[in-house]
Amino acid sequence: xxxxxxxxxxxxxxxxxxxxxxxxxxxxxxxxxxxxxxxxxxxxxxxxxxxxxxxxxxxxxxxxxxxxxxxxxxxxxxxxxxxxxxxxxxxxxxxxxxxxxxxxxxxxxxxxxxxxxxxxxxxxxxxxxxxxxxxxxxxxxxxxxxxxxxxxxxxxxxxxxxxxxxxxxxxxxxxxxxxxxxxxxxxxxxxxxxxxxxxxxxxxxxxxxxxxxxxxxxxxxxxxxxxxxxxxxxxxxxxxxxxxxxxxxxxxxxxxxxxxxxxxxxxxxxxxxxxxxxxxxxxxxxxxxxxxxxxxxxxxxxxxxxxxxxxxxxxxxxxxxxxxxxxxxxxxxxxxxxxxxxxxxxxxxxxxxxxxxxxxxxxxxxxxxxxxxxxxxxxxx
Amino acid sequence: xxxxxxxxxxxxxxxxxxxxxxxxxxxxxxxxxxxxxxxxxxxxxxxxxxxxxxxxxxxxxxxxxxxxxxxxxxxxxxxxxxxxxxxxxxxxxxxxxxxxxxxxxxxxxxxxxxxxxxxxxxxxxxxxxxxxxxxxxxxxxxxxxxxxxxxxxxxxxxxxxxxxxxxxxxxxxxxxxxxxxxxxxxxxxxxxxxxxxxxxxxxxxxxxxxxxxxxxxxxxxxxxxxxxxxxxxxxxxxxxxxxxxxxxxxxxxxxxxxxxxxxxxxxxxxxxxxxxxxxxxxxxxxxxxxxxxxxxxxxxxxxxxxxxxxxxxxxxxxxxxxxxxxxx
Numbered sequence: 001x002x003x004x005x006x007x008x009x010x011x012x013x014x015x016x017x018x019x020x021x022x023x024x025x026x027x028x029x030x031x032x033x034x035x036x037x038x039x040x041x042x043x044x045x046x047x048x049x050x051x052x053x054x055x056x057x058x059x060x061x062x063x064x065x066x067x068x069x070x071x072x073x074x075x076x077x078x079x080x081x082x083x084x085x086x087x088x089x090x091x092x093x094x095x096x097x098x099x100x101x102x103x104x105x106x107x108x109x110x111x112x113x114x115x116x117x118x119x120x121x122x123x124x125x126x127x128x129x130x131x132x133x134x135x136x137x138x139x140x141x142x143x144x145x146x147x148x149x150x151x152x153x154x155x156x157x158x159x160x161x162x163x164x165x166x167x168x169x170x171x172x173x174x175x176x177x178x179x180x181x182x183x184x185x186x187x188x189x190x191x192x193x194x195x196x197x198x199x200x201x202x203x204x205x206x207x208x209x210x211x212x213x214x215x216x217x218x219x220x221x222x223x224x225x226x227x228x229x230x231x232x233x234x235x236x237x238x239x240x241x242x243x244x245x246x247x248x249x250x251x252x253x254x255x256x257x258x259x260x261x262x263x264x265x266x267x268x269x270x271x272x273x274x275x276x277x278x279x280x281x282x283x284x285x286x287x288x289x290x291x292x293x294x295x296x297x298x299x300x301x302x303x304x305x306x307x308x309x310x311x312x313x314x315x316x317x318x319x320x321x322x323x324x325x326x327x328x329x330x331x332x333x334x335x336x337x338x339x340x341x342x343x344x345x346x347x348x349x350x351x352x353x354x355x356x357x358x359x360x361x362x363x364x365x366x367x368x369x370x371x372x373x374x375x376x377x378x379x380x381x
Numbered sequence: 382x383x384x385x386x387x388x389x390x391x392x393x394x395x396x397x398x399x400x401x402x403x404x405x406x407x408x409x410x411x412x413x414x415x416x417x418x419x420x421x422x423x424x425x426x427x428x429x430x431x432x433x434x435x436x437x438x439x440x441x442x443x444x445x446x447x448x449x450x451x452x453x454x455x456x457x458x459x460x461x462x463x464x465x466x467x468x469x470x471x472x473x474x475x476x477x478x479x480x481x482x483x484x485x486x487x488x489x490x491x492x493x494x495x496x497x498x499x500x501x502x503x504x505x506x507x508x509x510x511x512x513x514x515x516x517x518x519x520x521x522x523x524x525x526x527x528x529x530x531x532x533x534x535x536x537x538x539x540x541x542x543x544x545x546x547x548x549x550x551x552x553x554x555x556x557x558x559x560x561x562x563x564x565x566x567x568x569x570x571x572x573x574x575x576x577x578x579x580x581x582x583x584x585x586x587x588x589x590x591x592x593x594x595x596x597x598x599x600x601x602x603x604x605x606x607x608x609x610x611x612x613x614x615x616x617x618x619x620x621x622x623x624x625x626x627x628x629x630x631x632x633x634x635x636x637x638x639x640x641x642x643x644x645x646x647x648x649x650x651x652x653x654x655x656x657x658x659x660x661x662x663x664x665x666x667x668x669x670x671x672x673x674x675x676x677x678x679x680x681x682x683x684x685x686x687x688x689x690x691x692x693x694x695x696x697x698x699x700x701x702x703x704x705x706x707x708x709x
Contacts, residue, residue, distance in 0.1 A: 273488055
């Protein structure tokens with residue numbers, strides 16, 4: 001993931017051994033962020049454009065749609081007795097005219113390469129147009145509304161599970177690094193390969209156990225039907241429905257992530273400054289926080305960011321399994337219905353979400369690692 | 382009351398490590414003492430237990446310790462019997478500080494230098510406020526000759542020599558009774574090494590610092606120490622004042638060690654010692670150096686005790702059995 005790398009090319013002027021010169025940290029941070037934003041915008045543009053090309057099969061979708069329109073008009077004429085009177089020659093001409101009008105209405109007369117850039121502009125400004133077949137729950141055909149309606153549930157599911165995963169794995173990993181070689185440590189290592197199976201795989205088993213057999217948690221959906229009237233019981237119902245999908249995501253990731261981070265902690269806690277901290281007489285809690293966790297955090301944030309990016313996309317099937325009314329399921333439906341405005345729309349929204357995530361992580365990264373702020377002259381040592 | 386003058390007294394110190402093949406006797410029955418304001422340099426080849434000795438004195442033990450016993454008195458306190466928590470509060474950095482091997486990595490990369498140097502003052506409540514602690518950190522920085530502007534920096538913005546000096550400043554900040562310097566210059570270039578050694582000399586003179594300097598660089602050791610301890614295979618084989626030691630080393634191993642030091646003025650071929658140090662898993666019951674010693678004789682089949690010869694020089698070799706002054 002190139003976004004997460006620290007750009008080493010730009011800031012080489014560093015550590016000129018002149019003391020007393022206070023470095024303007026602020027302007028450097030600002031410069032760093034501006035560069036990051038530009039890089040991310042370019043990434044989003046390229047990603048969305050590729051999505052447009054693919055969704056239109058490089059223009060081949062135009063031919064399909066044109067053929068569909070021709071067929072439709074032909075059928076229409078065949079079925080209309082008024083046209084039977086007209087001679088075949090004139091009828092063909094009429095047909096051509098109607099096709100032309102329909103093509104122009106849909107913009108199909110402009111060549112695809114030009115149209116692809118118009119699409120790009122529209123997509124990036126979230127002017128996503130009208131869905132061809134799908135409607136939003138409120139009955140609108142606006143792609144933007146169709147997608148935004150599904151965005152909140154996806155965000156709810158993802159953000160909840162990411163937060164639990166991050167902090168859960170962090171403390172679990174710290175705990176294990178303290179008990180290196182213990183039974184629990186070995187158990188986590190042994191369980192790490194279970195993360196090879198995706199979240200939805202565990203979802204199926206969780207549904208089987210907790211919904212089908214034990215009947216303690218719902219099979220799927222986000223709230224009970226009909227939705228509870230007052231806010232409190234509504235939230236409670238959402239919470240109940242959230243448990244299984246979140247548990248599925250956690251069980252597919254927690255062991256590998258913990259294993260990973262515990263190894264980071266072990267590596268970093270063998271650094272000399274940790275022993276120095278001990279010699280200095282710091283309490284073990286302080287050593288762990290200041291001398292193990294803090295220096296390891298940049299590496300952990302990077303690895304977490306990478307896993308976030310795969311998780312965002314991997315959740316299509318999960319939402320399907322749990323009947324979760326989010327973007328993942330929307331994409332699945334849109335693909336089934338060949339609704340390319342919706343497909344492109346979701347890709348655009350995903351691209352923006354990813355860019356925002358990466359940018360947020362960049363900010364966090366710059367805060368926790370002073371070396372990024374001043375420009376990354378060196379990697380760790 | 383000799384004990385009061387003695388900052389450090391070590392008796393029968395042993396530190397064994399557990400390994401798959403058995404216990405490694407890294408430090409085996411080591412004893413010496415150090416008066417206030419004196420400095421001792423511990424020399425010996427790699428793997429002879431120099432660093433383990435410093436770890437044993439400072440109780441910086443890895444997780445695979447097999448045996449750790451003996452007596453260590455620091456400024457009159459029997460520190461071996463303190464609990465870990467009391468040791469942390471009462472000894473660490475207050476009585477004994479450390480300048481580690483490869484000080485480049487001794488500083489936390491994500492914390493400002495000043496915070497790291499002031500940290501022990503705050504932990505051990507040696508400063509009334511954070512400002513006071515930072516002021517003392519600035520003073521310590523001045524002692525080692527770094528402009529105080531560098532205090533606001535992060536470790537990666539400093540050169541190797543500066544990091545090393547920062548580590549020394551950190552060790553001085555609480556005015557500990559004893560500082561252990563574990564090969565403080567081995568990762569630096571010659572000029573920087575000389576620089577650090579000069580800093581050390583100056584500090585020793587100005588602040589009457591008591592320290593143990595661990596090094597394999599015998600040449601620089603002669604410059605900065607009052608006493609010399611030679612370690613071989615986990616034991617101190619000779620302990621002597623520097624002046625007499627460098628003129629006339631007693632133990633055959635010390636002689637060989639000195640012969641391997643290059644000098645510019647004399648023309649000589651550098652000496653070396655044939656063979657290798659014995660394995661520390663099961664050290665021989667003979668004199669540990671016997672196998673490589675040119676002067677060995679029948680008596681060397683037995684492990685020699687330490688003889689006190691020439692008024693205060695200690696040597697662990699049968700050759701000097703006859704030289705012992707019968708005091709008692």
